[in-house]
Amino acid sequence: MEIAVNRYEQGNFFLAIEPRRCKGCGVCVQSCPQGVLALNGEGKVEAKEIARCVFCGICEQRCPDFAISVYKERIIQPSLV
Amino acid sequence: MEFQEYLRVERLPHVWCPGCGHGMITHALACALAELELDPRQTAVIGGIGCSGRAAFLFDMDAMHTTHGCAVVFATGLKLVRPTLTVVLTLGDGDAIGIGGNHFIHACRRNVDLTAIIYNNSIYGQTGGQVAPTTPVHRKSTTSPYGNLEHPFDIARLAIAAGATYVARTTSFDFPDMIKYIKRGIAHKGFSVIEVLTHCPTYYGRLNDLRDPYEMLHTMKEQTVPIEEWAQLTEEEREGKIVIGELHRQERPEFVESYYELIAQMRDGH
Numbered sequence A: 001m002e003i004a005v006n007r008y009e010q011g012n013f014f015l016a017i018e019p020r021r022c023k024g025c026g027v028c029v030q031s032c033p034q035g036v037l038a039l040n041g042e043g044k045v046e047a048k049e050i051a052r053c054v055f056c057g058i059c060e061q062r063c064p065d066f067a068i069s070v071y072k073e074r075i076i077q078p079s080l081v
Numbered sequence B: 001m002e003f004q005e006y007l008r009v010e011r012l013p014h015v016w017c018p019g020c021g022h023g024m025i026t027h028a029l030a031c032a033l034a035e036l037e038l039d040p041r042q043t044a045v046i047g048g049i050g051c052s053g054r055a056a057f058l059f060d061m062d063a064m065h066t067t068h069g070c071a072v073v074f075a076t077g078l079k080l081v082r083p084t085l086t087v088v089l090t091l092g093d094g095d096a097i098g099i100g101g102n103h104f105i106h107a108c109r110r111n112v113d114l115t116a117i118i119y120n121n122s123i124y125g126q127t128g129g130q131v132a133p134t135t136p137v138h139r140k141s142t143t144s145p146y147g148n149l150e151h152p153f154d155i156a157r158l159a160i161a162a163g164a165t166y167v168a169r170t171t172s173f174d175f176p177d178m179i180k181y182i183k184r185g186i187a188h189k190g191f192s193v194i195e196v197l198t199h200c201p202t203y204y205g206r207l208n209d210l211r212d213p214y215e216m217l218h219t220m221k222e223q224t225v226p227i228e229e230w231a232q233l234t235e236e237e238r239e240g241k242i243v244i245g246e247l248h249r250q251e252r253p254e255f256v257e258s259y260y261e262l263i264a265q266m267r268d269g270h
Protein backbone atom coordinates (compact mmCIF):
# COMPACT_ATOMS: atom_id res chain seq x y z
CA MET A 1 0.00 0.00 0.00
CA GLU A 2 1.29 3.44 -0.92
CA ILE A 3 1.39 5.68 2.16
CA ALA A 4 0.56 9.29 1.38
CA VAL A 5 3.11 11.84 2.54
CA ASN A 6 2.47 15.50 1.78
CA ARG A 7 5.60 17.44 1.05
CA TYR A 8 5.77 21.22 1.51
CA GLU A 9 8.91 22.72 0.02
CA GLN A 10 10.84 25.93 0.43
CA GLY A 11 13.90 25.66 -1.76
CA ASN A 12 15.82 22.60 -0.64
CA PHE A 13 14.14 22.47 2.76
CA PHE A 14 10.78 20.80 3.28
CA LEU A 15 8.19 19.56 5.75
CA ALA A 16 6.84 16.05 5.28
CA ILE A 17 3.41 15.43 6.80
CA GLU A 18 1.83 12.01 6.97
CA PRO A 19 -1.94 12.61 7.26
CA ARG A 20 -2.64 8.98 8.18
CA ARG A 21 -0.74 9.47 11.45
CA CYS A 22 -2.14 12.91 12.31
CA LYS A 23 -4.86 12.87 14.97
CA GLY A 24 -5.69 16.56 14.71
CA CYS A 25 -4.73 17.41 18.29
CA GLY A 26 -3.60 20.89 17.22
CA VAL A 27 -0.45 20.89 19.36
CA CYS A 28 1.80 21.64 16.37
CA VAL A 29 -0.54 24.36 15.09
CA GLN A 30 -0.43 26.18 18.44
CA SER A 31 3.30 25.55 18.93
CA CYS A 32 4.47 26.91 15.59
CA PRO A 33 5.98 30.38 16.16
CA GLN A 34 5.35 31.33 12.52
CA GLY A 35 1.71 30.38 12.03
CA VAL A 36 2.60 27.96 9.25
CA LEU A 37 0.30 25.09 10.17
CA ALA A 38 -3.48 24.71 10.19
CA LEU A 39 -5.99 21.89 10.46
CA ASN A 40 -8.03 21.21 7.34
CA GLY A 41 -11.70 20.22 7.16
CA GLU A 42 -10.82 16.58 7.80
CA GLY A 43 -8.98 17.49 11.01
CA LYS A 44 -5.56 16.82 9.48
CA VAL A 45 -2.66 19.20 9.57
CA GLU A 46 -1.46 21.12 6.51
CA ALA A 47 1.41 23.58 6.04
CA LYS A 48 -0.77 26.34 4.65
CA GLU A 49 1.90 29.05 4.92
CA ILE A 50 5.05 27.14 4.07
CA ALA A 51 6.72 30.34 2.84
CA ARG A 52 6.81 31.58 6.46
CA CYS A 53 8.41 28.42 7.86
CA VAL A 54 11.83 28.91 9.51
CA PHE A 55 12.46 25.15 9.86
CA CYS A 56 12.95 25.43 13.62
CA GLY A 57 11.76 21.85 14.16
CA ILE A 58 9.39 22.64 17.03
CA CYS A 59 6.36 21.06 15.31
CA GLU A 60 8.25 17.80 14.83
CA GLN A 61 9.33 17.75 18.50
CA ARG A 62 5.84 18.49 19.79
CA CYS A 63 3.84 16.14 17.57
CA PRO A 64 3.00 13.09 19.67
CA ASP A 65 2.16 11.08 16.56
CA PHE A 66 5.33 11.19 14.45
CA ALA A 67 3.28 12.87 11.74
CA ILE A 68 5.61 15.78 10.86
CA SER A 69 9.25 15.62 9.80
CA VAL A 70 11.30 18.74 9.20
CA TYR A 71 14.08 18.38 6.65
CA LYS A 72 16.50 21.22 6.78
CA GLU A 73 19.70 19.61 5.59
CA ARG A 74 20.64 20.58 2.08
CA ILE A 75 19.22 17.92 -0.14
CA ILE A 76 21.86 16.88 -2.64
CA GLN A 77 20.37 17.28 -6.06
CA PRO A 78 20.75 14.30 -8.36
CA SER A 79 23.44 14.90 -10.93
CA LEU A 80 22.12 16.34 -14.17
CA VAL A 81 24.46 14.17 -16.13
CA MET B 1 20.78 5.08 12.17
CA GLU B 2 17.91 7.58 12.17
CA PHE B 3 15.54 7.49 15.14
CA GLN B 4 12.76 6.12 12.89
CA GLU B 5 14.82 2.99 12.33
CA TYR B 6 14.50 2.15 16.04
CA LEU B 7 10.72 2.18 15.74
CA ARG B 8 8.13 -0.12 14.19
CA VAL B 9 6.73 2.72 12.11
CA GLU B 10 4.31 0.30 10.47
CA ARG B 11 2.45 0.29 13.82
CA LEU B 12 1.68 3.99 13.48
CA PRO B 13 -0.73 5.56 14.10
CA HIS B 14 -0.29 4.33 17.66
CA VAL B 15 -3.12 3.78 20.15
CA TRP B 16 -2.61 6.88 22.29
CA CYS B 17 -5.25 9.62 22.34
CA PRO B 18 -4.82 12.82 20.31
CA GLY B 19 -2.29 15.11 21.99
CA CYS B 20 -1.14 12.55 24.60
CA GLY B 21 2.35 13.27 25.96
CA HIS B 22 3.32 9.59 25.81
CA GLY B 23 4.12 9.97 22.09
CA MET B 24 6.46 12.88 22.80
CA ILE B 25 8.43 10.90 25.40
CA THR B 26 8.62 7.87 23.12
CA HIS B 27 9.90 10.09 20.31
CA ALA B 28 12.62 11.43 22.61
CA LEU B 29 13.56 7.92 23.72
CA ALA B 30 13.95 6.81 20.09
CA CYS B 31 16.13 9.88 19.42
CA ALA B 32 18.27 9.08 22.48
CA LEU B 33 18.83 5.49 21.31
CA ALA B 34 19.77 6.78 17.86
CA GLU B 35 22.15 9.44 19.19
CA LEU B 36 23.89 6.84 21.36
CA GLU B 37 24.14 4.69 18.20
CA LEU B 38 22.95 1.66 20.16
CA ASP B 39 22.73 -1.64 18.35
CA PRO B 40 19.03 -2.64 18.38
CA ARG B 41 20.10 -6.28 18.75
CA GLN B 42 21.85 -5.32 21.98
CA THR B 43 19.01 -3.22 23.36
CA ALA B 44 15.67 -4.15 24.90
CA VAL B 45 12.67 -2.10 25.96
CA ILE B 46 10.49 -3.42 28.77
CA GLY B 47 7.09 -1.90 29.43
CA GLY B 48 4.65 -2.34 32.26
CA ILE B 49 0.87 -2.24 31.90
CA GLY B 50 -0.77 1.08 31.21
CA CYS B 51 -0.88 3.44 28.27
CA SER B 52 2.81 4.13 28.95
CA GLY B 53 3.75 0.45 28.92
CA ARG B 54 2.56 0.24 25.33
CA ALA B 55 5.58 2.28 24.26
CA ALA B 56 7.59 -0.96 24.32
CA PHE B 57 5.52 -2.26 21.36
CA LEU B 58 6.73 0.58 19.19
CA PHE B 59 10.43 -0.27 19.36
CA ASP B 60 11.92 -2.46 16.66
CA MET B 61 14.01 -4.58 19.02
CA ASP B 62 13.44 -7.15 21.73
CA ALA B 63 10.64 -5.88 23.89
CA MET B 64 8.47 -7.21 26.70
CA HIS B 65 5.04 -6.13 27.77
CA THR B 66 5.04 -7.46 31.30
CA THR B 67 2.49 -7.59 34.12
CA HIS B 68 1.37 -4.44 35.90
CA GLY B 69 4.03 -3.16 38.30
CA CYS B 70 6.47 -5.96 37.52
CA ALA B 71 8.45 -4.59 34.57
CA VAL B 72 11.38 -3.82 36.86
CA VAL B 73 11.45 -7.45 37.98
CA PHE B 74 11.49 -8.83 34.41
CA ALA B 75 14.16 -6.29 33.47
CA THR B 76 16.34 -7.24 36.44
CA GLY B 77 16.13 -10.89 35.40
CA LEU B 78 16.96 -10.05 31.81
CA LYS B 79 19.93 -7.91 32.78
CA LEU B 80 21.24 -10.68 35.04
CA VAL B 81 21.23 -13.32 32.31
CA ARG B 82 22.27 -10.94 29.50
CA PRO B 83 24.51 -8.40 31.23
CA THR B 84 25.73 -6.81 27.99
CA LEU B 85 22.22 -5.74 26.95
CA THR B 86 21.12 -2.13 27.35
CA VAL B 87 17.76 -2.42 29.09
CA VAL B 88 15.30 0.47 29.12
CA LEU B 89 11.99 0.53 30.98
CA THR B 90 8.90 2.49 29.95
CA LEU B 91 6.77 2.77 33.08
CA GLY B 92 3.65 4.66 34.07
CA ASP B 93 3.51 6.49 37.38
CA GLY B 94 0.95 3.97 38.63
CA ASP B 95 2.97 1.07 37.30
CA ALA B 96 6.24 2.30 38.82
CA ILE B 97 5.25 3.57 42.22
CA GLY B 98 1.63 2.48 42.70
CA ILE B 99 1.32 -1.27 42.32
CA GLY B 100 5.02 -1.60 41.47
CA GLY B 101 6.33 0.66 44.23
CA ASN B 102 7.95 -2.13 46.16
CA HIS B 103 9.79 -3.55 43.16
CA PHE B 104 10.83 -0.04 42.19
CA ILE B 105 12.44 0.94 45.49
CA HIS B 106 14.30 -2.34 45.67
CA ALA B 107 15.69 -1.92 42.16
CA CYS B 108 16.91 1.52 43.28
CA ARG B 109 18.46 0.02 46.39
CA ARG B 110 20.17 -2.79 44.45
CA ASN B 111 21.46 -0.34 41.86
CA VAL B 112 20.74 -2.65 38.92
CA ASP B 113 22.05 -1.20 35.64
CA LEU B 114 18.67 -0.32 34.11
CA THR B 115 17.22 2.94 32.82
CA ALA B 116 13.65 3.59 33.92
CA ILE B 117 11.72 6.26 32.06
CA ILE B 118 8.67 7.17 34.06
CA TYR B 119 5.79 8.60 32.06
CA ASN B 120 4.27 10.53 34.95
CA ASN B 121 0.84 11.82 33.92
CA SER B 122 -0.42 11.98 37.54
CA ILE B 123 -3.20 9.49 36.86
CA TYR B 124 -4.11 5.93 35.87
CA GLY B 125 -4.71 6.66 32.21
CA GLN B 126 -5.43 3.27 30.70
CA THR B 127 -8.06 2.16 33.16
CA GLY B 128 -10.12 5.33 33.03
CA GLY B 129 -8.52 8.12 35.06
CA GLN B 130 -8.48 6.76 38.61
CA VAL B 131 -6.50 8.55 41.31
CA ALA B 132 -2.81 7.60 41.42
CA PRO B 133 -0.18 7.97 44.13
CA THR B 134 1.11 10.87 42.01
CA THR B 135 -2.18 12.79 41.68
CA PRO B 136 -1.62 16.21 43.28
CA VAL B 137 -3.70 17.06 46.33
CA HIS B 138 -7.11 18.64 45.54
CA ARG B 139 -6.94 17.49 41.89
CA LYS B 140 -9.77 15.52 40.43
CA SER B 141 -9.80 12.02 39.03
CA THR B 142 -12.70 9.64 38.33
CA THR B 143 -12.23 8.17 41.84
CA SER B 144 -11.65 11.54 43.57
CA PRO B 145 -14.44 13.57 41.95
CA TYR B 146 -14.42 16.14 44.78
CA GLY B 147 -10.65 16.50 44.78
CA ASN B 148 -7.87 14.23 46.00
CA LEU B 149 -7.29 14.29 49.77
CA GLU B 150 -3.95 12.50 49.63
CA HIS B 151 -0.54 14.02 49.07
CA PRO B 152 1.44 12.63 46.14
CA PHE B 153 4.78 10.90 46.04
CA ASP B 154 7.63 12.86 44.53
CA ILE B 155 9.02 10.09 42.31
CA ALA B 156 12.49 11.59 41.84
CA ARG B 157 12.97 12.17 45.57
CA LEU B 158 11.67 8.70 46.33
CA ALA B 159 14.17 7.21 43.86
CA ILE B 160 17.06 9.18 45.38
CA ALA B 161 16.11 8.16 48.92
CA ALA B 162 15.81 4.52 47.86
CA GLY B 163 19.32 4.53 46.36
CA ALA B 164 19.01 5.15 42.60
CA THR B 165 22.35 6.46 41.37
CA TYR B 166 21.17 8.68 38.50
CA VAL B 167 17.97 10.69 38.83
CA ALA B 168 16.69 13.43 36.54
CA ARG B 169 13.29 15.02 36.06
CA THR B 170 11.97 16.90 33.08
CA THR B 171 8.71 17.41 31.18
CA SER B 172 7.33 16.26 27.83
CA PHE B 173 7.63 19.92 26.77
CA ASP B 174 11.43 19.85 27.11
CA PHE B 175 12.36 17.72 24.12
CA PRO B 176 16.16 18.31 24.10
CA ASP B 177 16.32 17.74 27.88
CA MET B 178 14.40 14.46 27.63
CA ILE B 179 16.97 13.24 25.10
CA LYS B 180 19.91 14.53 27.16
CA TYR B 181 18.82 12.87 30.42
CA ILE B 182 17.80 9.61 28.79
CA LYS B 183 21.22 9.42 27.13
CA ARG B 184 23.01 10.16 30.40
CA GLY B 185 20.82 7.68 32.25
CA ILE B 186 21.64 4.93 29.76
CA ALA B 187 25.36 5.78 29.82
CA HIS B 188 25.37 5.71 33.63
CA LYS B 189 26.20 2.35 35.18
CA GLY B 190 23.54 1.73 37.81
CA PHE B 191 19.83 2.30 38.29
CA SER B 192 18.83 5.46 36.43
CA VAL B 193 15.47 7.12 36.76
CA ILE B 194 14.23 9.76 34.33
CA GLU B 195 10.91 11.06 35.53
CA VAL B 196 9.05 12.86 32.75
CA LEU B 197 6.09 14.96 33.83
CA THR B 198 3.51 14.62 31.13
CA HIS B 199 -0.12 15.19 30.31
CA CYS B 200 -3.13 12.94 29.85
CA PRO B 201 -5.64 15.23 28.13
CA THR B 202 -8.33 12.55 28.03
CA TYR B 203 -8.66 12.00 31.79
CA TYR B 204 -6.49 14.27 33.89
CA GLY B 205 -7.06 17.17 31.53
CA ARG B 206 -10.79 16.73 31.06
CA LEU B 207 -11.41 16.32 34.80
CA ASN B 208 -9.25 19.29 35.76
CA ASP B 209 -10.44 21.85 33.19
CA LEU B 210 -7.39 21.42 30.96
CA ARG B 211 -8.92 19.74 27.96
CA ASP B 212 -6.61 21.28 25.37
CA PRO B 213 -3.33 19.31 25.10
CA TYR B 214 -1.30 22.40 24.20
CA GLU B 215 -2.69 24.32 27.15
CA MET B 216 -1.91 21.36 29.42
CA LEU B 217 1.68 21.25 28.20
CA HIS B 218 2.13 24.92 29.00
CA THR B 219 0.43 24.77 32.39
CA MET B 220 2.71 21.89 33.31
CA LYS B 221 5.82 23.66 32.08
CA GLU B 222 4.97 26.82 34.04
CA GLN B 223 4.88 24.80 37.27
CA THR B 224 8.49 23.73 36.91
CA VAL B 225 11.68 25.47 37.99
CA PRO B 226 15.16 24.41 36.76
CA ILE B 227 17.43 23.17 39.54
CA GLU B 228 19.87 26.03 38.87
CA GLU B 229 17.18 28.52 39.94
CA TRP B 230 15.61 26.41 42.68
CA ALA B 231 18.28 27.21 45.30
CA GLN B 232 17.51 30.94 45.05
CA LEU B 233 13.81 30.46 45.80
CA THR B 234 12.30 30.91 49.26
CA GLU B 235 10.07 28.20 50.75
CA GLU B 236 7.07 30.33 49.84
CA GLU B 237 8.15 30.72 46.24
CA ARG B 238 8.63 26.96 45.96
CA GLU B 239 5.01 26.34 46.94
CA GLY B 240 3.24 24.52 44.12
CA LYS B 241 6.41 24.39 41.99
CA ILE B 242 8.37 21.35 40.90
CA VAL B 243 12.14 21.28 40.51
CA ILE B 244 13.44 19.84 37.24
CA GLY B 245 16.90 18.98 35.96
CA GLU B 246 19.63 16.53 36.85
CA LEU B 247 18.87 15.95 40.51
CA HIS B 248 21.27 13.23 41.59
CA ARG B 249 24.32 11.39 40.41
CA GLN B 250 26.42 8.98 42.41
CA GLU B 251 28.88 6.15 41.80
CA ARG B 252 28.15 2.96 43.72
CA PRO B 253 28.86 -0.74 42.90
CA GLU B 254 26.32 -2.02 40.41
CA PHE B 255 24.41 -5.19 41.27
CA VAL B 256 24.89 -7.30 38.12
CA GLU B 257 28.59 -6.58 37.93
CA SER B 258 29.03 -7.41 41.62
CA TYR B 259 27.11 -10.63 41.07
CA TYR B 260 29.40 -11.80 38.25
CA GLU B 261 32.47 -10.76 40.24
CA LEU B 262 31.28 -12.93 43.09
CA ILE B 263 30.75 -15.88 40.73
CA ALA B 264 34.30 -15.43 39.37
CA GLN B 265 35.74 -15.27 42.89
CA MET B 266 33.91 -18.42 43.95
CA ARG B 267 35.18 -20.25 40.84
CA ASP B 268 38.76 -19.17 41.54
CA GLY B 269 38.44 -20.36 45.11
CA HIS B 270 37.66 -23.93 43.97
Ligand SMILES: Cc1ncc(C[n+]2csc(CCOP(=O)(O)OP(=O)(O)O)c2C)c(N)n1
Pocket: B049, B050, B051, B052, B053, B067, B068, B091, B092, B093, B094, B095, B096, B099, B119, B121, B123, B124, B125, B126, B127, B132
Ligand atom coordinates in the same frame (compact mmCIF):
# COMPACT_ATOMS: atom_id res chain seq x y z
C1 LIG C 1 -2.34 -6.70 38.66
C2 LIG C 1 -3.13 -5.67 37.94
N1 LIG C 1 -3.86 -4.77 38.64
C3 LIG C 1 -4.55 -3.81 38.01
C4 LIG C 1 -4.54 -3.75 36.65
C5 LIG C 1 -5.33 -2.68 35.96
N2 LIG C 1 -4.52 -1.60 35.45
C6 LIG C 1 -4.11 -1.59 34.15
S1 LIG C 1 -3.24 -0.24 33.75
C7 LIG C 1 -3.43 0.40 35.32
C8 LIG C 1 -2.89 1.74 35.73
C9 LIG C 1 -2.16 2.46 34.67
O1 LIG C 1 -1.66 3.66 35.15
P1 LIG C 1 -0.18 4.09 34.88
O2 LIG C 1 0.74 3.03 35.27
O3 LIG C 1 0.02 5.43 35.51
O4 LIG C 1 -0.11 4.20 33.29
P2 LIG C 1 -0.84 5.21 32.28
O5 LIG C 1 -1.97 4.45 31.68
O6 LIG C 1 -1.29 6.40 33.06
O7 LIG C 1 0.22 5.54 31.29
C10 LIG C 1 -4.17 -0.48 36.13
C11 LIG C 1 -4.52 -0.20 37.54
C12 LIG C 1 -3.78 -4.69 35.93
N3 LIG C 1 -3.69 -4.66 34.60
N4 LIG C 1 -3.09 -5.63 36.59
Ligand code: SF4
Pocket: A015, A031, A032, A033, A034, A035, A036, A037, A052, A053, A054, A055, A056, A057, A058, A059, A060, A070
Ligand atom coordinates in the same frame (compact mmCIF):
# COMPACT_ATOMS: atom_id res chain seq x y z
S1 SF4 D 1 9.48 24.01 11.45
FE1 SF4 D 1 9.01 25.66 12.93
S2 SF4 D 1 8.27 27.35 11.66
FE2 SF4 D 1 8.18 25.51 10.37
S3 SF4 D 1 6.12 24.72 10.62
FE3 SF4 D 1 7.39 23.67 12.13
S4 SF4 D 1 7.19 24.91 13.99
FE4 SF4 D 1 6.46 26.17 12.28
Ligand code: SF4
Pocket: A021, A022, A023, A024, A025, A026, A027, A028, A029, A044, A045, A062, A063, A064, A065, A066, A067, A068, B019
Ligand atom coordinates in the same frame (compact mmCIF):
# COMPACT_ATOMS: atom_id res chain seq x y z
S1 SF4 E 1 0.75 17.61 16.55
FE1 SF4 E 1 0.82 15.87 15.11
S2 SF4 E 1 -1.07 14.76 15.45
FE2 SF4 E 1 -1.33 16.77 16.42
S3 SF4 E 1 -2.30 18.01 14.79
FE3 SF4 E 1 -0.08 18.31 14.61
S4 SF4 E 1 0.57 16.77 13.09
FE4 SF4 E 1 -1.48 16.19 13.78
Ligand code: SF4
Pocket: B015, B016, B017, B019, B020, B021, B022, B051, B052, B121, B125, B126, B199, B200, B201, B202, B203
Ligand atom coordinates in the same frame (compact mmCIF):
# COMPACT_ATOMS: atom_id res chain seq x y z
S1 SF4 F 1 -5.87 7.85 28.40
FE1 SF4 F 1 -4.47 9.55 28.83
S2 SF4 F 1 -2.46 8.57 29.03
FE2 SF4 F 1 -3.79 7.10 28.00
S3 SF4 F 1 -3.46 7.47 25.81
FE3 SF4 F 1 -5.24 8.68 26.42
S4 SF4 F 1 -4.38 10.71 26.93
FE4 SF4 F 1 -2.67 9.26 26.92
Ligand SMILES: [Mg+2]
Pocket: B050, B092, B093, B094, B119, B120, B121, B122, B123, B124, B125, B132
Ligand atom coordinates in the same frame (compact mmCIF):
# COMPACT_ATOMS: atom_id res chain seq x y z
MG1 LIG G 1 -0.21 7.29 34.64
